[in-house]
Amino acid sequence: MASRSGGVLPVVGQRPAERADAVRNRRKILEVAARMLAEDGAEALSLAEVAHAAEVGVGTVYRRFGDRAGLLLSLLDDTELRFQEAFLHGPPPLGPGAPPADRLRAFLHALVDRVEAHPDLLLMTENTTPGQRYGNGHHSARRLHTVMLLTSLRPGADVHYLADALLAAVTPGLVVFQRRHQHRTADEIKSGVNDLLTLL
Incomplete structure (x- = not known):
């Protein structure tokens, strides 16, 4: 989006198109992670527990986000x-x-x-x-x-x-x-x- 001064506002998080099921899984994982983060803090966040609560395989979480830091950065x-x-x-x-x-x-x-x-x-x-x-x-x-x-x-x-x-x-x-x-x-x-x- 261009500003009146000619600059462009950098919008973060823009991603390439994904399959509908991948989008749903990603959204579900992030929503679960956000809830768990609010309840227990970042240090207690476990990818295995996120996967279980989101009803997806733990491999799906690892493939999508890499590790806990990657999940937190994606959530941010x-x-x-x-x-x-x-x-x-x-x-x-x-x-x-x-x-x-x-x-x-x-x-x-x-x-x-x-x-x-x-x-x-x-x-x-x-x-x-x-x-x-x-x-x-x-x-x-x-x-x-x-x-x-x-x-x-x-x-x-x-x-x-x-x-x-x-x-x-x-x-x-x-x-x-x-x-x-x-x-x-x-x-x-x-x-x-x-x-x-x-x-x-």
Whole structure:
């Protein structure tokens, strides 16, 4: 999707066409893995248990995802693709059709909700080098989207720096720390995001 500045939003997770049964199996495996991850955490995730719960052979899971890390990365890409579809093409205020300020607020709130829904999965993205963390397609898409909205809100400002600063406030590591150690609620974090946006 082309931006007004001529850039292209990198949409992750695009895959070649698959047979209908393969698509069904993949979806079932990812749904089961997401549920087990939410219930028991990443360390407890077993490919054999995922296969049993998804009612497919364990060989199917290994052939499709390779190992546990491959399954987790595929699950991460799948959730990111759904999120990108929501902010690129979904209903407002997260999707097109709302004023830029409303879209930016909804976008940052949605990032908090993503961490709330998938904390352990998203924490994996923080166990990398800065180049890998901030140079991957997931972050690049979020950053470009934020830059586009800020360009409408603050013409002439250093919108690239502002985008980095805003996204830093809703990184998985910080949100998980605020939730688990500072005992802030998700709504309190979103309220803080709103206060931060008033400084723009």
